[in-house]
Amino acid sequence: MLTPLLRSSVVKPHHQSLIGTSDAMQPVLADIESSARSGAKVLITGETGVGKEVVARTVHQRSARQAAPFVTINCAGVPDSLLESELFGHTRGSFTGAVRDNPGLLRQADGGTVFLDEVGEMSLRMQALLLRFLETGEIQTIGAVTASSKIDVRVITATNRNLLEAATAREFREDLYYRLNVFEIRVPPLRGRPSDIPMLLEYYLRWFGEQHRQGPLAVSEAAMDRLTSYAWPGNVRELRNVVERLVLRVQGPTIEPDALPIEIASYVPxxxxxxxxxxxxxxxxxxxxxxxxxxxxxxxxxxxxxxxxxxxxxxxxxxxxxxxxxxxxxxxxxxxxxxxxxxxxxxxxxxxxxxxxxxxxxxxxxxxxxxxxxxxxxxxxxxxx
Ligand SMILES: Nc1ncnc2c1ncn2[C@@H]1O[C@H](COP(=O)(O)OP(=O)(O)O)[C@@H](O)[C@H]1O
Ligand SMILES: [Mg+2]
Structure with missing residues (x-):
């Protein structure tokens, strides 16, 4: 089985909305609007957990391609051969285990958007294949005799690495970097926008409350103070996980500081x-x-x-x-x-x-x-x- 390993998915309508109204998020919101209009390639950068995928999805949803598929694939830790066949597809029998034709994710995203997460982790060989696709729009299906049809997908990529530095170290192709980075959206870390924290907490408290059928939970002033001064090294992903644990553990009705994880309760800014x-x-x-x-x-x-x-x-x-x-x-x-x-x-x-x-x-x-x-x-x- 190829697909499960990859955490790739052809996404059905998804209603995760992007939360954040802080000053630090304003340029991001503006960039989302203009890149949605332009249709150009977008490179989204930022620490892990800041919401790069949420940004990518929002760009797609606001773009002219919104009715077409949004396909995501995480390039990190995926062996080359697997990534290649998942992206470009393969014909039956083209390698051991290829029991049926696979059109590949790019083809499935035709007319829509493909989101390549952690693109900085791609091998040089995969980078070359991606570059060739970006230049010609043609997909070379593994095992196919002829270079196949052209397709029309918008490519959005994301990375938590500094790709220019990676290019200097010859780990990332400079020509690919410039091709992907037509439009860069930099998502700031959560510690740079503490005023977004209460809204994120409220959103996830409600979300997980419903998921786990728990009553509504409030956050005491003292606990909120701890939560907004904490540095959140894992950004929104960490916050989301913390909230889920609180929902499961706190009997309610109010979250007090002593219910918080030790690293947050004891954090000294x-x-x-x-x-x-x-x-x-x-x-x-x-x-x-x-x-x-x-x-x-x-x-x-x-x-x-x-x-x-x-x-x-x-x-x-x-x-x-x-x-x-x-x-x-x-x-x-x-x-x-x-x-x-x-x-x-x-x-x-x-x-x-x-x-x-x-x-x-x-x-x-x-x-x-x-x-x-x-x-x-x-x-x-x-x-x-
Ligand atoms: N602005 C936001 N509003 C709501 N949820 C967010 C936001 N940013 C991130 N998240 C949530 O945090 C988690 C990590 O986001 P993700 O986009 O996967 O981060 P990244 O790709 O930057 O590592 C996801 O569960 C996502 O839904
Ligand atoms: Mg991600």
Whole structure:
């Protein structure tokens, strides 16, 4: 089977709308409108998860080709031969496993738009094939005797790489780069447009609420503050995933900061803190991070987190974060937490009374979810960003 590996699809009508009204998104919206009108090739750039595919789809939907197919294919990690046959098609028997004719995605997109995601990951050989197609509009089907019909597709590409740099390093053909980049749309990272965050949250809270049949969830002011100051290294994709987890986990009606993933709850925005504070914050964060990691490497709580706390190297909030990262993995069980933090089972009482004494015992109910686990996963995976 060829297709499933590729995550390619001939897209049916899709109603994902592009959310974002921030100043930073205005040029993107304007570029979408003008490129939709022009019909020229578009290269969409930006970090992973910023919404390049959403932009591509929106361009198609606003263009004269809107009634024709929008076909997407992700070029990353796909072996050459597979990518070639998926794009250009093959005839039956042209290679082992080619049990029937495949018209190829370009042909299926005739009259419409083809979106090549992660085009920077294409091999040089595939780049040459793509360039030839762009120059002639002709498809050379694998195994076909004659160079076949011309087709009319609009090509939109996207990449998170700097293709000019890749061209200098001879990993990407410069001539192909200029051919693809008739119109460039740069999608800014989410941290550059925090004012879009509340609307994205609202959209995905509603969306996943409906998907998972959960009641509506509100976001408290304090939680919103954390969510809008977080840097979102994974951009909108990360936000979407976080919201889905919240919808599944928070019983409602309101999301409070302590329900947020640890990397968001504990995030310290570097810019607001000024250089010295920022450095302190980083090393402080690294300390907590380091402790979680040591716990993950089978070091006892009594020789790692405990002495750090007693020596005031870490704060009460830090200790709560550490406890929380563990409880998240034990689904709220303090008994399993004792083992997870590499203490003998007999230390259960001593551990609990320590936490109580210092007000670091978190209510376990919040970590309870449907799934039960008998063996906790190692800590240390829960990194503090
Ligand atoms: N502006 C946006 N509005 C709504 N959803 C978005 C937006 N940008 C991205 N998303 C969502 O975030 C996820 C990642 O978007 P995608 O376009 O695949 O990113 P990229 O191709 O840049 O890695 C998708 O689920 C997409 O629907
Ligand atoms: Mg993508």
């Amino acid at each position: 570097a810019a607001q803190e000024g250089p010295i504070h920022a450095r302190e914050a980083v090393s402080h964060k690294a300390r907590v991070d380091g402790l979680i990691e040591r716990l993950g490497q089978k070091e006892s709580f009594w020789t790692s987190a405990y002495p750090a706390f007693m020596a005031r190297d870490i704060t009460r909030d830090d200790m709560r974060l550490i406890v929380r990262s563990g409880l998240e993995q034990t689904h709220g069980s303090y008994r399993l937490l004792v083992g997870l933090f590499n203490m003998p089972a007999d230390d259960y009482k001593r551990f609990l009374s320590f936490l109580k004494q210092h007000d670091c015992n978190l209510p376990f109910q919040r970590f309870r979810s449907g799934a039960k686990i008998s063996q906790p996963v190692r800590p240390g995976m829960a990194k503090i960003a």
